[in-house]
Amino acid sequence: MNNQILVQALLSLPNDAQESIVDKLFVPNFLNSLGFSLMETVPKFATGNGSDTVDYAARHNTEDDIFISSKSNPYLLLEIKGRDVNLSEGTAQYKLAVEQIKRYLLSQNCQTVKWGIITNSKHIQLFRKHGKIIHPASACLAIDLNNLNKIVKDIRQKIDLTTRALTVAIYNNKGGVGKTTTTVNLAAALTLIGKKTLIVDFDVNQQDLTHSLGIKPTKNTFFLCLEEKKNTTILKDAIHSYILQVKDKRLIFDIIPADEKLFETDEHELRQIFKIPRLSQILNNLKSEYDYILIDSPPNWRFMSQSAIYAADVVLIPTKHNNIFSLENAAIAIKKLIPQVQQFRKDSGPIALPIFFNGEKMTEAQESTTHQAIDNIIEQAGKDKDNKFDLLPYFYPRSTQNRKDRHIFELPSYAHIANAAFSHLPAAYKNKIARDYYLALVKEYFLQ
Ligand SMILES: Nc1ncnc2c1ncn2[C@@H]1O[C@H](COP(=O)(O)OP(=O)(O)OP(=O)(O)O)[C@@H](O)[C@H]1O
């Protein structure tokens, strides 16, 4: 019934309706169709960022906390535009709206928010917030009378899910840049701050992650999970726990080790047996049980890494400042490989996080050479006739339109990090300095 009302609301809108008309005729019905009553929505919600207000905040009431009166702990933000604003993906007005909703999502009074929507009733896009990270949870969809109900139903289904992990693929086509080391220490650092974490060794050829923790690869358990169509009971057998008892505290993260049968099966056969989205389907079933799922990927662009990137919300890319190939490969992943997967997935995901430098000391002279190389990579990508791409935010995330800030996060070289694998204990558990490095990485990329 409601849905018919929403269709009527859309029909009643003039083609060039300004924001106030979209707000009046469409938005109340839209929020209602997402399951929020009038008492559960606050218009012109103050974000706490100066005098900024977002058009609507929403949250379900609890018995003793009525959102419209307490105005605290919002769950969803909605930013509306007029139909005279072109919100189709890639336009300047679309980019501005995305920047705006991101700013609101990260603002002081919106820390509890999990979802953000931009719409002008012609286009709509859903974003998800997890800690500091904001990633698209749908493509920017063109609304029409036929698909409106389906779009609203899909959004509602997504926002009704509460605890969900952020899935991070750790990837660089270049070998030896610290993917595995980052994965294992990130898991340890996240565990130390109480985040429930699962890591997946999807570099089944090298199996470094599995070996570095002193865990035996499985014989075919995970292979069977990938093979099964929907059965998740055997999945439990594929998950091991890595436990460290420190005095009266137990530190636990989970791991899906490399699988021998996956290793023995060649690429061609793998592609016959499973499809690329299969890993994603399996991990989606586990998302409600973890805060973070980290996938270690191999240094190539084949079945395993494609599956890992397909399964990810975001891709974390370690590089080495003094290795031009690691920087160029990062650029290729960002402007070419990840967009390939985005096209395949159709929900605008995954997105690349800004690169970081791992494990090499840097002198001032080297720093200047590295920045020159990066400036060059950015310039070339911006001039590419066939695939023009703005790499700036992925290399220099603190840069703005008016000011270039060359900050790139650095995880220093540290002997304890290199040696830790011998003792089967993550360096972040074993050594205070290593721990601080990885906690800084967690803070820089993930925590709000
Ligand atoms: N921050 C660091 N400080 C010191 N050593 C490091 C650091 N990061 C990684 N290493 C060391 O560098 C080597 C390569 O790291 P790692 O195996 O994690 O790279 P990788 O990208 O996973 O490699 P591959 O592409 O082969 O999978 C390892 O010996 C590791 O111990």
Ligand SMILES: [Mg+2]
């Ligand atoms: Mg590795």
